Amino acid sequence: MANYNQIRGLRVKYLSADPATSESGQVWYNSTTGSLRAAGIVGLGTWSSGGNLGAARTNGCSGGLQNSALYAGGGSPGGATELYNGTAWTGSGAMNTNRFGHRGAGTQTSYIMAGNDPSTAAESFNGSAWSNETAYPVSVSMIGAAGTDSAAVFFGGGTPITITNYWNGSSWSNQSSANQGGAANNGPLGAGQSDAVFLSATELTGLQGRTQLWDGSSWTTSGTASTQGDSRSNMGTVGTNCVSAGGRTPSYTTAAEAFNGTAWSATGSLASPKAAGGGAGTGAAGLAFGGNSSGSPDVTAITEEFTEATAATKTITTS
Amino acid sequence: MELFMYGTATNTGKGFFTHQDRQDFFLGGYPGDVWVIGKNEKGAVWLASKNGVEKTKTEAQAIVDTEVTAAQTAWDLMSVEEQNKRSGRPGPITLP
Numbered sequence: 076m077a078n079y080n081q082i083r084g085l086r087v088k089y090l091s092a093d094p095a096t097s098e099s100g101q102v103w104y105n106s107t108t109g110s111l112r113a114a115g116i117v118g119l120g121t122w123s124s125g126g127n128l129g130a131a132r133t134n135g136c137s138g139g140l141q142n143s144a145l146y147a148g149g150g151s152p153g154g155a156t157e158l159y160n161g162t163a164w165t166g167s168g169a170m171n172t173n174r175f176g177h178r179g180a181g182t183q184t185s186y187i188m189a190g191n192d193p194s195t196a197a198e199s200f201n202g203s204a205w206s207n208e209t210a211y212p213v214s215v216s217m218i219g220a221a222g223t224d225s226a227a228v229f230f231g232g233g234t235p236i237t238i239t240n241y242w243n244g245s246s247w248s249n250q251s252s253a254n255q256g257g258a259a260n261n262g263p264l265g266a267g268q269s270d271a272v273f274l275s276a277t278e279l280t281g282l283q284g285r286t287q288l289w290d291g292s293s294w295t296t297s298g299t300a301s302t303q304g305d306s307r308s309n310m311g312t313v314g315t316n317c318v319s320a321g322g323r324t325p326s327y328t329t330a331a332e333a334f335n336g337t338a339w340s341a342t343g344s345l346a347s348p349k350a351a352g353g354g355a356g357t358g359a360a361g362l363a364f365g366g367n368s369s370g371s372p373d374v375t376a377i378t379e380e381f382t383e384a385t386a387a388t389k390t391i392t393t394s
Numbered sequence: 395m396e397l398f399m400y401g402t403a404t405n406t407g408k409g410f411f412t413h414q415d416r417q418d419f420f421l422g423g424y425p426g427d428v429w430v431i432g433k434n435e436k437g438a439v440w441l442a443s444k445n446g447v448e449k450t451k452t453e454a455q456a457i458v459d460t461e462v463t464a465a466q467t468a469w470d471l472m473s474v475e476e477q478n479k480r481s482g483r484p485g486p487i488t489l490p
Binding site for chain 1: 405406407408409410411412413415416417421422423424425426461462464465468469476479480481482484485487
C-alpha cells in the first residue's frame with residue numbers, strides 16, 4: 076500500500092501549530108494538540124432548521140433564494156403567498172386563483188408561474204401582488220421551470236407531456252420536446268433558457284430520478300439520481316450545482332443528492348422526511364419547505380436550510 | 395451500545411437545530427414531534443436545550459404509530475380527488 080510520502084512526495088511534517096496556509100490534501104502532525112491534521116477535507120452539505128411556514132401546505136409554486144424565497148398556492152387548493160427572509164415567513168398578496176400543482180421560476184420580487192391541476196393559467200408576481208399573464212400553451216400541472224420572470228424555460232408536466240416552452244416576459248414560444256415527459260420536481264434546477272435540469276418526478280417506478288439537460292435547443296439524457304423518488308424539493312440556479320431533497324420512494328425520505336452537471340451524488344440528508352414541498356435557492360445555499368409527511372395532519376410547515384460543504388482542515392481519527 | 399436516544403420536542407423553526415448540530419450528532423424528525431438523536435453528549439444537551447422530553451424507543455415508536463394511524467385514517471376518509479392531491483397514503487414508520 077502506498078504511503079503518504081509516495082503519494083505526495085513529501086513526509087508528514089511535525090508542527091507545533093496548524094500552518095497559516097495549506098494545500099488541499101496536505102497532512103501534518105500538530106504536536107500541541109497531538110493530532111494528525113489534513114487540509115481540504117470536504118464533507119457533506121448540511122441542513123439546519125429554518126422558520127416554519129405560517130400555513131402547512133403542499134404543492135404550491137416556489138422559487139427565489141435561501142434568504143428571499145416565495146411559496147404560493149397549494150393545499151386544497153389555496154392562493155396564499157408567503158415570503159421568506161432567511162429567518163421567517165410572512166404573508167403577501169394572494170394569487171388571483173386558488174391553485175394546486177402549479178410551478179414557476181424567478182425571484183421573490185419577479186416570478187412567473189404556470190399550470191394548475193391541470194390548467195393553462197399563468198400568473199406573475201412582483202413581490203407584493205399577482206397579475207394574470209398570457210395562458211400557457213397547454214393545460215398542465217406539475218410542470219418543471221427554471222429561469223427568471225422574463226427569460227424562463229418551462230417543460231414537461233404530469234399528464235404526462237414532453238412539451239418545452241420559453242417565456243420572454245410576455246409570451247410563450249414552443250421549443251424542442253423533452254426525450255421523456257412527465258412531472259418534474261418542484262423548485263429551480265438551472266439558470267433558465269439555455270440551462271435547465273429536468274429531474275423526473277413521475278410516479279412510475281423506475282422512471283423516477285431520470286435526468287435530462289436543456290442546452291437552449293435540445294434535451295440530452297444525463298445521470299440518474301440514486302433516490303428513486305418523486306415530488307422532491309429542488310434548488311439550484313445553475314445546472315452544474317443543484318440539490319434535490321426529500322420525496323416519496325414510496326415512503327417519505329430525507330435523502331438529498333447534489334448534481335454537478337453530469338452526475339448525482341449523495342449529500343447531507345434532511346432532518347425530517349417530506350415530499351411535494353417547495354424548493355428555492357442555489358446548490359450552495361438552498362431551502363426546502365412545506366409538503367406532505369406521514370404525520371397527522373399529513374402536511375408540514377417545516378423549513379430546512381441547506382449549506383453546501385466547503386473544504387476544511389480536520390483532524391484524522393480512526394473512527 | 396445503543397446508537398440513538400429518543401425524545402419529543404417541538405420544532406420552533408429557525409435555530410431549532412443548526413448545521414453544527416447536524417455535524418455533531420445524528421438527528422431525524424418523525425411524526426408526533428419525535429426526534430431520533432445520535433447518542434452522545436452533544437445530542438443529549440441538544441434535546442435538553444429544546445425543552446425536549448426523553449422517551450424510550452418503545453414510547454417514541456408508539457407516538458409515531460399513533461400519528462401514522464391517524465394520518466392513514468384521515469387519508470381513507472378523503473375523496474379520491476383529495477387523495478390525488480397528496481403524495482400517497484402514509485405508510486408505517488419504524489424508528490431506527
